[in-house]
Structures are given as C-alpha cells and as structure tokens.
Amino acid sequence: MSDAKSERLSVFKTYKLFFGGKFPRSESGRVYEVADAKGKWLANAPLASRKDARDAVVAARKAFAGWSGATAYNRGQILYRIAEMLEGRREQFAREVADAEGLSRAKAAAVVDATIDRWVWYAGWTDKIGQIAGAANPVAGPYFNLSTPEPTGVVAVLAPQESSFLGLVSVLAPVIATGNTAVVIASERAPLPALSLAEVLATSDLPAGVVNILSGKAAEIGPHLAAHQDVNAIDLTGAGASQTAKELEIAATGNLKRVLRPQPVDWAADPGTERLLAFLETKTVWHPIGV
Amino acid sequence: MAFAYAPAPESRAVVDIAPSYGLFIDGEFREAAGGKVFKSISPSSEEVLSEVAHAGGDDVDAAVKAARTAYSSWSALPGAERGKYLFRIARIIQERSRELAVLESLDNGKPIRESRDTDLPLVAAHFFYYAGWADKLSYAGWGPDPRPLGVAGQVIPWNFPLLMLAWKVAPALACGNTVVLKPAETTPLSALFFADICRQAGLPKGVVNILTGDGSTGAELVAHPGIDKVAFTGSTEVGKAIARTVAGTDKKLTLELGGKAANIVFDDAPVDQAVEGIVNGIFFNQGHVCCAGSRLLVQESVADEVLDSLKRRMATLRVGDPLDKNTDIGAINSAEQLARITALADSGEAEGAERWAPACELPSTGFWFAPTLFTGVTQAHRIAREEIFGPVLSVLTFRTPAEAVEKANNTPYGLSAGIWTEKGSRILWMADKLRAGVVWANTFNKFDPTSPFGGFKESGFGREGGRHGLEAYLNV
Numbered sequence: 001m002s003d004a005k006s007e008r009l010s011v012f013k014t015y016k017l018f019f020g021g022k023f024p025r026s027e028s029g030r031v032y033e034v035a036d037a038k039g040k041w042l043a044n045a046p047l048a049s050r051k052d053a054r055d056a057v058v059a060a061r062k063a064f065a066g067w068s069g070a071t072a073y074n075r076g077q078i079l080y081r082i083a084e085m086l087e088g089r090r091e092q093f094a095r096e097v098a099d100a101e102g103l104s105r106a107k108a109a110a111v112v113d114a115t116i117d118r119w120v121w122y123a124g125w126t127d128k129i130g131q132i133a134g135a136a137n138p139v140a141g142p143y144f145n146l147s148t149p150e151p152t153g154v155v156a157v158l159a160p161q162e163s164s165f166l167g168l169v170s171v172l173a174p175v176i177a178t179g180n181t182a183v184v185i186a187s188e189r190a191p192l193p194a195l196s197l198a199e200v201l202a203t204s205d206l207p208a209g210v211v212n213i214l215s216g217k218a219a220e221i222g223p224h225l226a227a228h229q230d231v232n233a234i235d236l237t238g239a240g241a242s243q244t245a246k247e248l249e250i251a252a253t254g255n256l257k258r259v260l261r262p263q264p265v266d267w268a269a270d271p272g273t274e275r276l277l278a279f280l281e282t283k284t285v286w287h288p289i290g291v
Numbered sequence: 292m293a294f295a296y297a298p299a300p301e302s303r304a305v306v307d308i309a310p311s312y313g314l315f316i317d318g319e320f321r322e323a324a325g326g327k328v329f330k331s332i333s334p335s336s337e338e339v340l341s342e343v344a345h346a347g348g349d350d351v352d353a354a355v356k357a358a359r360t361a362y363s364s365w366s367a368l369p370g371a372e373r374g375k376y377l378f379r380i381a382r383i384i385q386e387r388s389r390e391l392a393v394l395e396s397l398d399n400g401k402p403i404r405e406s407r408d409t410d411l412p413l414v415a416a417h418f419f420y421y422a423g424w425a426d427k428l429s430y431a432g433w434g435p436d437p438r439p440l441g442v443a444g445q446v447i448p449w450n451f452p453l454l455m456l457a458w459k460v461a462p463a464l465a466c467g468n469t470v471v472l473k474p475a476e477t478t479p480l481s482a483l484f485f486a487d488i489c490r491q492a493g494l495p496k497g498v499v500n501i502l503t504g505d506g507s508t509g510a511e512l513v514a515h516p517g518i519d520k521v522a523f524t525g526s527t528e529v530g531k532a533i534a535r536t537v538a539g540t541d542k543k544l545t546l547e548l549g550g551k552a553a554n555i556v557f558d559d560a561p562v563d564q565a566v567e568g569i570v571n572g573i574f575f576n577q578g579h580v581c582c583a584g585s586r587l588l589v590q591e592s593v594a595d596e597v598l599d600s601l602k603r604r605m606a607t608l609r610v611g612d613p614l615d616k617n618t619d620i621g622a623i624n625s626a627e628q629l630a631r632i633t634a635l636a637d638s639g640e641a642e643g644a645e646r647w648a649p650a651c652e653l654p655s656t657g658f659w660f661a662p663t664l665f666t667g668v669t670q671a672h673r674i675a676r677e678e679i680f681g682p683v684l685s686v687l688t689f690r691t692p693a694e695a696v697e698k699a700n701n702t703p704y705g706l707s708a709g710i711w712t713e714k715g716s717r718i719l720w721m722a723d724k725l726r727a728g729v730v731w732a733n734t735f736n737k738f739d740p741t742s743p744f745g746g747f748k749e750s751g752f753g754r755e756g757g758r759h760g761l762e763a764y765l766n767v
Contacts (some may be wrong), residue, residue, distance in 0.1 A: 132432065137757055139739035147743050147759065226416065232748070246539025253534035255703065256527070256546070256749045274767070281747050282754050285722045287732045 015191075017046045017174075017215065018198030020059035021208025028049050032216070037102025045191045048216035048226045056212035057254060060154045060181040061230055063209030068151045070181040072127035072191055072209075079123035079177060081204040086116045089105065089200065093165065093193060100164045100190035115166045121271070122173035129276050131186040135176060149280035151179035152258055153232030156225035158218050158248075163267045165189035168197070170267050171237050174275035176210055183212045183225060187240065191215035213215050219244060225252035233258035233279050237265070294611070299616040299661050301403045306394045308480065311342040314350055316488035316504060317357035318496025324349035329481055329505070333449035334400035334674070335613050335622035335657040343479045346502035348511050351471070354500040355517040358442040359468040361497030366439050366467040370426030377422030377464060379492040382406040384415040387488065390482060395453055396613040398480045400622030400658070401576055402450050403614050412739055414457040417756075419459035420740035424761060431758055433767040439467030440766055441519030441544055446509040446533075447482075448525045449475035449624050450680075454475065456482055458500060458744075460756045466764035468520065471500045473512055477625045479503040481644055510536070518542060521762060524581075526678075527704070527749050546751025546765040547581065548747055549678040550706030554584030554698035554735065555721065556691075558593045560711035564733070565602045569684070572709055572735040574608060575621055578682040579628070581750070585674060587664075588695050591688045598666065598686065605662050606649035618680060623658040632660050632681030639665045639674040639685070670701055692717060696724040707749030709735045728754070 015034075016023040028045035058097075067075070086093065090112050100110035133149040155175045160167030164187040175182045186194030198213045214221060217237055226234055226248040234257050239245035245262050252259050260278045297347040311328070313320035327345035332338060346354075350696060357560045365373070384391065388411040395406040410507050429435050436631040442588050447455035452474055474482035482501050489499050502508055506529070513533050513557050514519045520543045527548040554572045556565045572584025589597050613621035624628040640646050642663040653659040668675050674685045689695040699708055710718055718732045728746045736742065743754035753763045 114524050135743070135758055137739065137741040137743070139737075139742050141739070143734070143737060143739075145739070147757065152747075175593070181329050235608065249538035250535050253531050253538065254752065256531060256534065256548075258752055259538075261541075267753050281728065282743050282745070282759055283722075283728055283730060283747075285730045286731060286734055286742070287718065288734050 013043070013107035015043050015215065016046055017044050017052060018195065018202070019052070019056040019209070019212035020062070021202065021212070023198065023202075027055070027217070028182050033094055036099040042099055043192060045104045045195065045215040048214035048221055053212055053221045053224050054228070056183045056214060057154060057225070057230055058188070059209035059212050059230055060183050061263060063181045063207055064153060067176070067181055067210045070179070072130065075173065075177065075179065076123050077172065078205050079119055079126065082206065083116050083119035083123060085200045085204050086112075086119065090116070093115060093196065095214070096193045099163045100193055103217055111166050117171045118166065118169050118271070122177040125197070125276060126177050129157055129280070130247070132261060132273065133280060133282070134275070142151070143289045144289055145284065146281050147180070147284040150283050151189060152279045152281055153180060154230060155180045155182050155190070155279050156228070156231050156234040157182050157184045157221055158234070158236055158238035159184055159186050159194065160265070160267070161187045161189060164194040165197070167265070167267045168194050170265075170271055171235055171275065172211065175235070175279055178276055178280055180233070180279050181210050184214065184217045185221055185225070185229070186215045187238065188217055207287055222248055223251055226257070227254055233260075235260040236262050296617050298612070300612060301393055301396075301614045303393060303397070303614065304621060306390045306397070308341050308394070312344065312479075312483045312503070314344045314346050314354070315483065315499070315501040316350065316354045317500065318490070320486070323347060324353070327474070331364040331398060331477065333397050333657075334477070334624050334653070337656050340587065341392060341480060343483065346467050346473070348507045350502055351508065351511040351515055354471045354502050355442060355515050357497035358500055359517055361495055362441055362469045365495060367499050368467075368503050369599050370428060372468075373467065374422045374425030376492055377418050377425060377461060380488055380494070381415050381418035381422055383488045383491050384411070385733065386416065386417060388412070391484060393486060393614065395481050396621065397441065397624060399449060399478050399623050400613050400619040401453060402621045403616055403732055404618065409455050410451055412452050413740070415738040418461045419456070421465040423539055424462075428761065428765070432759050433478070433762070437765040439766060440516060441468060443468045443470045443520040443522060443764065444512045444515065444518040446512065446521045446525065447472065447473040447474055448631055449478040450581070451649060452478040453485065455483040455524050456485055457526075462760045463764045468764050469498045471502060471512060471518070473502045473504060473509050473553050476505040486680060500574055510709075510731060513537065518762065523547070525651040526565060526752040530751055543763070544749035545755075547753070547755060548749065548751040550581045550704045550746065550750050551586060551676065551678055551702045552582055552584050552707040552709065553586045553588050553632060554709035554725065555588045555695050555699060556590060556593070556597055557712035557717065558590040558715070559713045561713070562593070562597055564599050565597065565711040566604050568709060568733070568735045569601055570604055570608070571723045573684045574620055574682050574697050575661070575736050577623055579624060579680055580736065582736065583707050584707075585679060585684060587684055587686045588689050588698055589686065591690050594688050601664070602649070605664070608649070608660065610651055610661060620662060623681065626658055626678065629658040630659060632683060634675060635674055635679045636663060636683055639672060642674075643671045643674055643743070644668045644674060644685070653689060653753050670698060676702065692721060695701065696721065700726050703749040706750035707731065
C-alpha cells in the first residue's frame with residue numbers, strides 16, 4: 001500500500017438528448033463542442049436535428065392526454081418531487097452552472113437554490129391556477145356557466161440563452177405545471193445544465209414525454225418547431241435576435257400557435273402568473289338549470 | 292298540415308337611413324380622402340340602402356392619429372367617469388334598440404325576431420357589463436394598476452355587426468384604450484349609427500373612430516404602426532394573414548375565427564329538445580355563426596328517429612322577409628356568401644353525401660338558401676371539414692362516447708361544441724374531453740356578456756366577454 005495519493009482519472013459523462021423518457025443520441029450522429037465561459041472544453045453535446053425535433057413532438061403529443069388528464073394534485077406532487085431530486089444534486093448543478101455561466105461557486109449555488117425554489121413555487125400552483133384563472137359566470141338566465149383553464153397542448157420552448165438553469169426552469173415549469181407537455185431547445189452555448197436536468201426529470205415520476213429536451217442550434221431546429229402542425233404554442237424567449245423571433249412568429253401562424261414573444265426578464269424576480277396563464281385555454285361550459 | 296300565416300312585418304318607419312355616410316373620425320363625419328364610396332344593399336331585396344365612404348390609407352392614418360390624441364386624456368380619465376360614458380351608451384342603445392334592430396335586419400338580412408330579441412339586448416348588456424368594470428380593473432386579477440394598451444385597431448364581421456362592435460368597443464374603452472373600428476363591407480350601417488350614439492352620449496372626440504371600407508381598409512388598419520392592439524373576428528384565413536402582419540411587432544393580438552362545431556346527440560337525449568337545439572345550432576342567423584353546430588353527431592341507435600323528427604321540424608321553418616316577425620330564416624348576407632354556400636353544398640353532393648331540404652319557396656329577389664341537411668357524410672367530405680357559414684347541416688353518426696369525442700375533435704377548429712344527454716357524469720366527461728372554447732350541454736348558441744367566448748386551436752386566441760375579456764385590452 002502506497003501512501004502517495006494517486007490521481008484518479010475522472011469518468012466523463014456522455015450528454016444526450018431526452019425525449020419520450022429516453023436518452024438517445026441525435027439520430028444525425030452530430031455533436032458540438034461545449035466550452036465553459038473561459039473557452040475550456042467541457043463536453044460534446046448532441047447537435048439535435050429536425051428529425052430529433054419531430055420525434056420529440058411525437059413524444060410530447062403522446063404524453064399530453066395522460067398529463068393533462070392527471071389531477072392537479074398529482075402534477076403538483078410530481079413537480080415537488082423534481083425539487084426534491086434537485087436538492088440532492090445541488091453540488092453537481094452548482095458546478096455545472098458555474099462552468100456554464102462563468103459564475104463563482106457561491107453565486108452558482110445561489111442560482112441553483114433559486115431554481116429549486118422555483119420548482120417548489122410552481123409545484124404549489126398546479127391546483128390553484130384553476131381557481132385564479134377560472135370563473136363562475138353570473139349569466140342573465142337560468143344557466144350554470146363555468147369557465148375553467150385547460151392546457152393548450154404541446155408547447156415548444158426556446159429556453160433563454162444566458163440563464164441556462166434558472167431561466168430554463170422558469171420557462172419550463174409553468175408550461176408543465178398547467179398540464180401542457182413541452183419540447184425544449186436548451187441554451188445553445190450552455191446546454192449541459194438542461195441535459196443534466198433531464199436526469200432529474202427521469203427520476204421524479206414525471207411521465208415519459210412530458211418534458212423533452214434538445215440541445216443544438218435554435219436557429220436550425222426552431223423553425224421546424226414553429227411551423228410544426230402538431231405543436232400548439234411556442235415560447236420564443238431564447239430566439240434572441242428580433243429578426244429570428246419575427247420569422248418564427250410568422251412560421252407559427254400556420255396553425256395559429258399561441259406565441260410568447262421574447263422580452264427582457266429578470267429571472268431572479270418573482271415570476272408572477274404570466275407564464276402560467278400564457279399557455280392556457282379558457283373553456284366555458286353552459287347547462288340549463290331546471291327541475 | 293301547413294299553417295298559413297298572414298304577413299306580420301315590422302315597420303321600417305322607425306329607422307331613417309341617410310342616402311350617404313362619411314367616415315367617423317375625431318368626432319365628425321367626413322368623406323374619404325380619396326373620395327371613394329361604395330353601396331350597402333339589403334340582401335333580402337338587393338335594394339341600395341345607402342352609400343358609404345371607402346376608407347383608404349390616408350383615412351386610416353387620420354383615424355389612428357385622432358385615436359392617439361384622444362388616448363392621453365381618455366386613459367387618464369378616472370375609471371368611474373369612463374364607466375359613466377359606457378353606461379350612457381348602454382342606455383341609449385336600449386332606447387334606440389327597435390330602430391337598431393330594424394336597421395340590422397335591413398342591412399344584414401337576419402330575422403327581426405333575432406335582431407330584436409338576441410342581438411340588441413346583448414349589445415346593450417355588453418356595454419352595461421363592461422361599463423361597470425371601468426373603475427374596478429384593479430380587482431380583475433392583474434395587479435393593483437393594470438394599464439391600457441393604447442390605440443386598438445378592430446376589424447369585425449358581418450354576421451352580428453352591432454354585437455361584434457359591442458364585444459370589441461366596450462371592453463376596449465372600459466380599460467382606457469381608444470379605438471379605430473372597421474365594420475364589414477356588407478354591413479357598415481349599424482356601426483355608423485353607433486357613431487351617432489357616441490355623439491349623443493357626449494363621448495370625447497377621437498375615442499371611437501369608425502372606418503367603413505373593404506378588406507384592404509382592414510389590412511391598412513392592422514398594419515398601421517400607430518396602433519398597439521389588433522382585435523379581429525372573421526375567417527381563419529384572414530386571421531392567419533393578420534397574425535403574419537403583426538408578427539415581430541409589439542401589437543397585442545386577439546383573434547376570434549372560424550369553427551366547425553360538433554353538436555353531439557346521445558341516445559338518451561329527449562328527442563324534441565335535442566331537435567330544437569340542432570335547429571337553433573345550425574339555422575340561427577342563417578347559419579352565419581362561427582360557433583354554429585354545423586356537424587351533427589348523432590348516436591347510431593337513434594339516428595333515424597332524430598333525423599325523422601329533425602326533418603319534420605325543418606319543414607316548419609319559415610324562410611323569407613327578415614322584417615316579418617314570423618320569419619325563422621332570413622336572407623344570406625351577400626351574393627358572394629351565397630355562392631360559397633352553394634359551392635360547398637354542391638361539393639357535398641358531388642362527394643357522395645345525400646342532400647335533403649324541405650319544400651321551401653324562396654323569394655325571387657335577394658339572396659336565399661333553403662335549410663339543408665346532408666346525411667351519409669364522412670369525415671373526409673369537405674362539408675364535414677370546411678366552415679360553410681350557412682344553413683347547411685352535415686350529419687355523421689357514432690356508437691360510443693369515445694368515438695364521438697374523436698370525431699368532434701377531428702378538426703383544426705375548436706370554437707364550440709354541443710352535448711345532448713340526460714346523464715350528468717357523461718356531460719362532464721364529454722365537456723372535459725372536447726377541445727373547444729365553449730361547450731353547450733343540453734342547450735346551444737347561448738351568449739352572455741359575463742361569459743367568456745373564444746376558441747382553441749385554429750379558431751383563434753383570446754377571450755371576449757367576462758373578466759377574461761379584459762385581458763385583451765390591458766397591458767398584462
């Protein structure tokens with residue numbers, strides 16, 4: 001036995017896409033280099049293709065009936081479970097966020113804590129948003145009339161480019177809290193926290209296909225998702241340049257997707273209900289009252 | 292047995308239509324800058340009712356400028372004061388409702404029974420409802436001080452001219468916006484009468500501006516860089532074009548577009564009630580209704596019974612003079628719309644569906660289409676997929692609730708749906724599964740200012756009516 005401490009060679013992680021509850025490589029076989037804020041190589045991330053995006057939409061559509069039909073209480077439990085699983089991996093995510101965003105470890109840890117707290121915030125909303133956004137309407141006649149919010153469907157999410165983890169969760173959690181399913185394009189430059197988040201989602205009882213995460217170029221995959229006829233809404237937060245956002249919004253009119261335009265957001269601030277309400281439809285049911 | 296009815300026409304004397312109208316900009320009527328005019332005819336007689344100005348780009352610009360100027364003081368007015376203007380407008384509409392009902396039936400072709408008993412009461416109620424919101428916006432659920440958007444460009448259809456105006460103008464003004472509204476080309480008159488109501492109510496100039504014209508006027512308006520909000524009701528095709536126009540801008544957009552609603556009748560539904568609901572669903576307003584129950588899904592086991600009863604009922608519908616108080620179905624709104632209905636009905640026959648209409652004498656002038664139903668319709672037929680926007684019903688059958696849901700949702704539209712069954716749990720199960728913004732159970736085509744209206748999917752987005760309707764006009 002030697003006293004000398006031998007340098008252990010670390011085990012790298014192969015980062016993969018996440019859709020349909022599985023972790024495939026890109027069908028295209030492509031990867032791209034991901035570097036930290038100082039330019040040091042971190043990993044090769046999958047460079048998702050149009051086909052990957054389409055497969056992710058199929059997975060999201062398949063999951064929609066079950067997830068939107070789950071009770072709000074059940075969705076809340078699962079979102080809370082995600083926070084629990086994240087809490088156990090704080091160190092890992094602090095390291096990844098520090099690398100991704102060039103933050104000190106202390107600042108990155110604070111970002112991770114805020115991100116976990118954001119999941120808790122949205123977990124608590126699942127069975128309350130209906131009471132905030134719904135209404136019993138006092139119509140002028142003998143009718144029961146009730147408005148309730150329902151999820152829009154499959155939502156494509158262009159996650160923020162800069163805030164790779166807190167920003168990502170801030171746009172993703174409200175989409176699924178209300179019963180939608182999501183296809184997310186992670187930050188192009190810093191996709192690793194998103195791809196690692198998939199490992200948490202996969203172990204939190206979240207049904208397969210509810211969240212699907214792609215890494216790659218938003219400029220390449222975005223237009224296909226914006227034009228996809230089986231996608232019901234698109235969040236353009238990560239679209240970046242206004243010309244890109246405009247082109248995606250135009251593509252989205254083909255089947256009248258609900259579009260959330262990019263806007264400046266302070267991810268650390270109280271998120272309010274705007275993103276919960278953005279991907280909800282109001283359904284109003286009438287029935288006569290009589291004996 | 293046929294009942295003979297003596298004619299019972301509502302008097303036209305209550306309405307005084309001027310031979311010509313200008314554009315209503317900044318509180319005054321003026322001619323179009325380009326001097327263009329067009330005629331508005333009565334679709335039941337093809338008689339020219341009036342000649343109205345055709346607004347072009349310069350007029351749109353002038354109207355938007357007037358609305359912008361008015362915005363600073365209107366939006367700064369205490370909500371209670373804005374509300375009082377809207378209450379005044381609601382009351383004047385009630386006072387003038389007979390006049391407006393007759394005008395609407397003349398210009399649109401809808402039966403006086405509907406314009407008098409449905410459109411006008413709902414118009415007044417809508418203003419009354421939103422008047423009350425003007426000073427209560429901080430309680431509406433968008434924080435302590437929700438702000439208006441600015442100038443709203445609003446484009447409305449011809450099927451419920453004054454009601455669609457009310458749905459657009461009332462919430463916009465209540466929230467503190469000013470508006471430039473373009474009524475439909477074939478039904479401009481009631482909006483011009485509304486301009487006079489604004490004058491009577493003392494509404495500050497420029498708060499409401501009315502631009503008559505055609506599709507090109509509407510396109511100029513929604514593309515104008517000086518507006519902050521676009522609200523459109525009309526076809527899905529035009530809705531998509533508008534969405535493309537506003538893409539990449541900061542303009543807030545709400546769209547209320549087409550539909551192809553399923554009206555679903557289960558074997559336990561009381562047949563007579565269901566048949567009344569089917570008739571109301573598709574023949575109300577000549578079927579010129581975006582939420583019309585244009586696809587009848589009837590459970591196979593009762594299909595024959597329901598259809599026999601439906602045909603008996605259809606044979607009693609009275610088609611003719613919109614001003615006759617006994618008329619059930621009035622005139623088709625325009626020659627263009629009649630041609631579209633005719634072409635789609637012909638495609639139904641050509642594609643193999645079986646056409647039926649009651650023996651029905653139609654007037655010799657004007658635009659008319661007999662109430663018609665098609666059986667043997669498959670989901671692939673154009674008459675099962677496309678919005679006909681006329682008195683044409685496509686009948687399909689189903690065996691299980693799951694099949695009914697599958698067929699009902701098999702459309703890019705998602706505006707409304709109907710369910711007829713005595714079983715409460717089935718109503719709620721169906722209502723949950725149907726992807727539509729309004730679900731009528733054991734009733735159909737009910738509207739109320741407190742009740743949000745609007746669609747899923749390609750039927751548009753945003754809601755009109757109720758607390759939800761405020762969101763379209765607030766910076767939230």
